[in-house]
Structures are given as structure tokens and as C-alpha cells.
Amino acid sequence: MINDAHCHFFSSRFFATLGSQTTPPLPDDPAVAIPERLGWQPPGDPQALADRWVSELDTHGVARAAVMASVLGDETSVAAAVRRHPDRLVGMTMVDPTAADAGTRVLRALGADRLRCVCLFPAMHGYALDHDSVDRVFACAADAGAAVFIHCGVLTLGVRRKLGLATRVDIRLGDPLAIVPLASRYPGVPVVIPHFGAGFLREALMAADLCPNIYLDTSSSNGWLRYLPGLSLADVFRQTLETLGPDRLLFGTDSSFFPRGWQQPVYDAQMSILDDLGIDAAARTQILASNFDRVFGTP
């Protein structure tokens, strides 16, 4: 059984939002023009994209995937996808908690729209995790039984780079140590730090060792390893499993666009590491499936 804790829902609205930021603006419908420019498949409406995702998961034997709204304000696309395939897709919304409408958006996303996780990008949206508004997101997540995902460390947005769009980030704001007070105040809220902290491995392990509700996801190619000479992804898995055990690691790929689809090579690379480390079947089940169910709930 495989559940993927980290995928992106690149909807038509996602591309339309990017299209509104290019200069000069694209002359055609950006939801078609941008994917075509990149050699990608235009997503169509959220239902069609949700169907595409589920057929891709079927092809690779993946049971469930958590899909993230990947620009602010796109949670309705993800909500439509989850309504269509509630047994296969878990919805995650992206929120800037300091925005005036953040409170109502989070309530609707975790309530009527049945999304299961709020994704925060403090370095990209320019706020400190000690801001009161972040505490309010955690309070909403606690009430709804939902999770909070917090991107820490380096942030690479490949699609923006390909389109020549600048992304200003202050990565000092994405320090896993700043999660400790929040995770401690809300011990019932699972907190997911993606990509092993994306360069802040030590800080992510320290935070997670202090707070049993912090999880790390394994997603992407983990290109941040180049900042730590001599460290391999196998070392990272070994160190994380030794420090936290297998019940706080969430398998993820960071899959996003079609036709590339679900990132089988990421899965294969990680499974061969687990083979080399001699990780037993019970621990694999936790990493690949049951931790996901604990963080996001079952359908």
C-alpha cells in the first residue's frame, strides 16, 4: 500500500494566476498557453484533472495522494477534486495567515470543503511563525482535526523559474525551530515539515525530537543535499529513522504536472534506500501508508 503525502494540484486557476503575473501578460488563455509553452498538458477543469490524477495513481498502485493548492486562493479547485474522489485524494489548502480573509478561508476549507491540511509558506509570504495569525490557523486546525504543513528551508519553484517569474523569499522565516512553540501549544495538531527541512535537517530533527506531533516528509529529489557535502539521502533516512523512528516519516514524491505524472523514480530511489538500510516491512508500512492515515485521517 502506498499513500503519497506531497503532490501539487496544478489546476487551470493555478496557471491563470501565474499568467496574470507574467509581463507582458500572455495573449491567450494562460491555463492552456502556459502548460503548452512548457510542454505540459493543460489541466482542464478540476474534475477532469482529478480524474487524471486518479488514473495516474491507479497506474502506479498508489492508494491515496494528498494534493496541494499551489497558489493562494486555489482551494476551490482542490475542494472540487476531493469531492469527486474522496476516497483517493486528500485536499490541502495554501494560506497566507496574515491576509485579511485568512480566517474565513481556513474555516471554509477545513469545514464545508473538507480539506485536511493548511499549508504555510512563511518564507515566501513574508511572516514570522510567531505571528498571532499563525496561532489562529493552528486553533482552527485543532478544532477541525486537521494538519498543518509548514515549508521550511530552501524553496525552489520550478514552474515560476521556467516562466521567468521572480520569487522573493526570506528563508530565515522558514526555520523548523520556530515551529516548536506552536507544535507544543497544539499537541493534537500533526505538523508536516516537507523535504526533511529542505536544508535545515538538524533543526527539523531537533524540532521533531522535541515535539511528537511533528512529521517529516521525504518528498522530491531533495536537492538541498548539495549544501551538506558528503551527506547522502541514505544518510538522511538513517539519521531520521534513528532519531524519530518510523512513525514520523511520511513518504511523498512532490509530483505535480502531466504528462510526467506521478514520480515513480522518486519512489524507486527511496525504496532502494530502505532496502539498503534493511528497514523491515512493518516500518515501511508506517512510512508509506499508515502515518499518512494518522495525519490526514481515513476516508
Ligand SMILES: [Zn+2]
Ligand atoms: Zn512541493
